[in-house]
Amino acid sequence: MLIRTSIYLIVDDLLTYILAQDCKPDVRLNRWVNNRSGRMRTVIFIALLSIGYAAHAAADTVDERQQQAVALADRFVGQLKPQLKKAMTEGGPTHAIAVCADIAPNIADALSADPDWLVKRVSLKSRNASRAVPDTWERNVLLDFDRRQAAGEAAEQLLYGEVINGQYRYMQAQVVEPLCLVCHGEELADDVQETLQQYYPDDWATGYKLGEVRGAISVSGDL
Numbered sequence: 001m002l003i004r005t006s007i008y009l010i011v012d013d014l015l016t017y018i019l020a021q022d023c024k025p026d027v028r029l030n031r032w033v034n035n036r037s038g039r040m041r042t043v044i045f046i047a048l049l050s051i052g053y054a055a056h057a058a059a060d061t062v063d064e065r066q067q068q069a070v071a072l073a074d075r076f077v078g079q080l081k082p083q084l085k086k087a088m089t090e091g092g093p094t095h096a097i098a099v100c101a102d103i104a105p106n107i108a109d110a111l112s113a114d115p116d117w118l119v120k121r122v123s124l125k126s127r128n129a130s131r132a133v134p135d136t137w138e139r140n141v142l143l144d145f146d147r148r149q150a151a152g153e154a155a156e157q158l159l160y161g162e163v164i165n166g167q168y169r170y171m172q173a174q175v176v177e178p179l180c181l182v183c184h185g186e187e188l189a190d191d192v193q194e195t196l197q198q199y200y201p202d203d204w205a206t207g208y209k210l211g212e213v214r215g216a217i218s219v220s221g222d223l
């Protein structure tokens with residue numbers, strides 16, 4: 001639409017100029033300069049070009065932000081999961097809880113060191129009461145993830161991003177796998193329950209089944 005209008009305006013301006021061909025160059029220029037509607041068309045043309053360019057640049061920024069947000073979420077999982085698995089093998093679940101309590105917040109803080117970005121994990125049933133309680137936007141996205149998962153979509157493929165209040169916000173669901181059930185499942189070993197109680201007295205993050213959405217990585221960055 002914008003391109004069609006611009007081409008029309010260029011052709012129209014050229015016609016105005018060509019129709020003045022029989023005159024001497026200075027008269028031709030004078031006619032063009034004195035032709036109010038011709039000047040107006042040029043001004044509109046330049047304005048439309050600038051708007052088109054600005055819209056294009058904004059779309060670029062959103063694309064860039066989206067790619068960066070996805071990369072940050074992937075880094076979170078890529079850094080935490082191997083350490084969690086290692087801790088489980090080395091010292092069992094109670095040791096892994098202690099490790100996770102320490103490194104998960106550290107990873108989130110390190111990835112949020114860039115002042116442009118905030119990276120966290122959120123859940124409708126949070127374990128870490130000071131970090132994982134969702135805000136309104138996150139809550140709505142999590143509710144939508146639950147609905148989509150219940151309707152048959154694979155939880156590991158659920159993601160959502162949008163521009164809101166001058167920020168690009170992105171969420172990527174975390175699915176409950178067999179490993180997760182040890183600390184988030186329906187039946188926990190006594191020592192796991194005790195350790196969780198000790199670290200997280202306000203723990204809501206149990207009772208999950210395989211394939212459900214445990215929570216999501218939430219990334220937000222200014223545009």
Ligand code: HEC
Pocket residue numbers: 084093094096097098100101102104105121122123125126127128129131132174175176177179180181182183184205214215216
């Ligand atoms: C060894 C126990 C353990 C296992 C196994 C485990 N978690 Fe957790 N999970 C925790 C602990 C402890 C926290 C709180 C970490 C913190 O303080 O940030 C947590 C927090 C989370 C959170 C952040 C939201 C919240 O409620 O605080 C998500 C999301 C999460 N776990 C998903 C998973 C997924 C998905 C798996 C399986 C791939 C998994 N966890 C396996 C112990 C575990």
